[in-house]
Amino acid sequence: MHVPDAGRAASLPPALESMTVPVQPTAPVDEQRFPRIRGERHGAAHVISLVIALAVFLPIATVLFVALSGSGEALPHLLRYVLPQSLGTTLLLLGLVASGTAITGVGAAWLVVGYDFPLRRLISWALVLPLAVPTYLSAYAFGEFFHYVGPLQTALRAVFGFESARDYWFPDIRSTWGAALVVTSVTFPYVYLTARVVFLMQGRNIADVARTLGARPARVFFRILLPVARPAIIAGLALVMMETLNDIGAVEYLGVRTLTLSVYSTWLNRGSLEGAAQIAALMLVIVFLLLTVEQWARRKQRFHNARGTQMHARPPRTPLSGPKAWLATMALLLPIASGFGVPLFVFGRYASKRLYQFADPQVFQALLTSISVAGTTAIAAVIAALLLLNAVRVSRSAYTLVLVRLASIGYALPGTILGLGLLLSLAAIDNAIDQAARDHAGFSTGLLLTGTAASIVIACTIRFLALAESAIRSGMEKLPPSLDQAARSLGKTANQSALTILLPLLRPAILTAAILVFVDTVKELSATILLRPFGFRSLATHVYENASRGAVEDGAVAALLIIATAIVPVILLSRPLMGDRHT
Structure with a gap:
């Protein structure tokens, strides 16, 4: 049995390209843009959607089955010694x-949108860079940076003349607050992006009206901007907390015993598969509560875009000026330095001595x-996403929509649950x-999937x-429906229209989806x-x-x-933050 993993890094939001609220996609395809194709049978589309949805749901069902079908021997120990502390x-x-x-x-979103200060445009883009750093790498870097012989404490001893740790007090990074600092440093861009969108699309116009009526900036922020942005902030926080629940690398390295770490220790150290599944089932409850909160927030979120002639006439x-300007600059440079600068400095210094x-x-x-695993996964995910979206396109039934939504929940699953459930299934x-091979052919096939690279690709x-589906769906919704309708009027079948008309036009969206999946697979560890x-x-x-x-x-x-690999999609998908002079 292998050692427990280092957790999954904070991933790019599925909708980062359009800078909207990330995670769980809404209706996959607009029915008015791609109306249901009638007069043809689409049994294959239903079967494909069902197979993909079942494959996604299989690890969840396996964990729940193991958790609920056991003898219950591990439950008293969990309730007394494990769950109180871990939960x-x-x-x-x-x-x-x-x-x-x-x-x-x-x-950060409030300062970038509402104020002008030195380096504002550069900072507005650089605030996204921490997304390129996985949480486990951030934990390793912070552990080295804050270590007694690390650069920070070494500098403190040199400046103040301290001779040993007994001469001064320094906080211990290997603690719950240390893990919170690590995770916060690389996940705050999720909230920054979602809040920034709302402030740009609604907040500044509303705030300008409030200022003309004599409201002070602080009152405008707390009474106007925060209520407007609350749904987006909640959605971003739900994603952050799902990433936190998923992490194991940072908490394991920093010695923080969470539910995720307890799954591994219960299974590997105590040899209790049933107990590990029961803890994983509790994590599933938390995940679905977070998803419920996120969906509730998205339903309450509404954007009212300005007309095209007004987009460049924002207040x-x-x-x-003076100290306030540089204070704002320094305040925003701090999270960038913490989430991106510290890991780059630590690993860059070590790598320079190990060229x-x-x-x-x-x-x-x-x-x-x-590269091989991530490339294979990207191809598989893109093909599966195309099949799902095409199934919705040719047969927009409630049944198909439910299957597509079910197939999209994998992104919210912690790697711990996914790995455990998939290994068992x-x-x-x-x-x-x-x-079956023994009974009918007289030979043993051995393990075909378990313990192979194929299982990693499947996981x-x-x-x-969901990343691939969201990116491709976003590109599909930008295509005029007349293209598909014209092909259908010329006698093309639904599949012929998809292959000859839609698929070539979706190449940019497909490439974006492949990049997102490729990078997240490279970072995946759990x-x-x-x-x-x-x-x-x-x-x-x-x-x-x-x-x-x-x-x-x-x-x-x-x-x-x-x-370096993770920076590529961050730069490509966040270029509007750098190039738009009006944001």
Whole structure:
């Protein structure tokens, strides 16, 4: 059995391209744009949607089945010794991270949208960069940066003349507040992006009216802007808390016992599969509560866009001068330095002393493994998303829509639950195939899926299918419906129209979807560590293995490669923040 993993990094929002509220997509295709195609049978579309939805739901059903069908022997121990501490720590961590990301994200959006100060345009874009850093890499970097022999404490001793740790007090990063700081540093952009959208589309116009009536800036912010942005902020916070619940790398490295970590320790250390499934079932309850809150917030969110002639006539930002201007600049540079600067500094310093590792066969092999697995996953996720969207397009029934929504919940599943459920379900499938081969053919097939790279591809495809579906759906909704209707009027079938007309026009959206899935797969660890075969090593597992044995510096090159890969979609999809002079 493999060592527990380092958790999944904070992922790019599925709707980052359009800068709207991320995560769970709404209705997959607009019925007015792509009306239901009548007069043809679409049984294959229903079957495909059903198969994909069942594949996504299978790990969830497996975890619930194991949790509810056991003997209950582990439950008294969990209720007495495990759940009180783990659940309390998890809720405290969620509360700290939610508070930190709300203050940082909303405050940054308010300053960037409402005020002019030095480096504002550059900062408005750079605030998204922490999304490129996985939480486990951030934890490793913070652990090194705040260590007794790290650069920060070393500088403090040099400046104040301290000779040992007994001469001064320094906070311990290996604590719940330390884990909250780590997760907040790389997830606050989710709230920043969602709040920024609302402030731009509604807030500044409303705030300008309030100012003309004599309202002070603080009163405008708390009485006008916050109520307007509350649904978007709640949606962003729901995503942040799901990412926090998913994390295991940061909490394991920092010694914080959460529900996610308890799943691994209960299974691997105590050998109780039933107990691990029961903890995972409790996590599922929390996840679906967060999803419910997020969907409630999205229903209450409404945008009223200005007309095209007014888009460049937004109220001017309030100029800041003197100390206030530089104070605003410094206040926004701090979260950028914390979420992106610290990891880049730590890993860059270590890598500069280990340049030979760029030619290290182990690092090269890990890079090839990451590329091959991520590339395969991207292709699989894009194909599955295209099949789902085409099924909705040709047969817009309530049945198909429910299946597509069910297939999109994988993005909200913590890697712990997904890995555990998939491992058990794939093992059952392998055993069934092997037994059938023994009974009818007289030979053993062995394990075909369990403990192979295929299981990792399946897990990541389920995990990130929603990313591909959201990106492609966004591109599909931009196409004029007349294209499809013209092809249908010329005698093309639904599938012929999709292949010859729509698919070529969707290439940019398909490429975007593939990039998003590729990058998130490169960063994924929670399912990878649990499902990987013997000898499997990706960039993420290479970093984790070195950190687990206390040698973070030996994984610095691989860490930089992960961050460099993740920066690509962040830059491509957030260029409007840098290029729009009116935002």
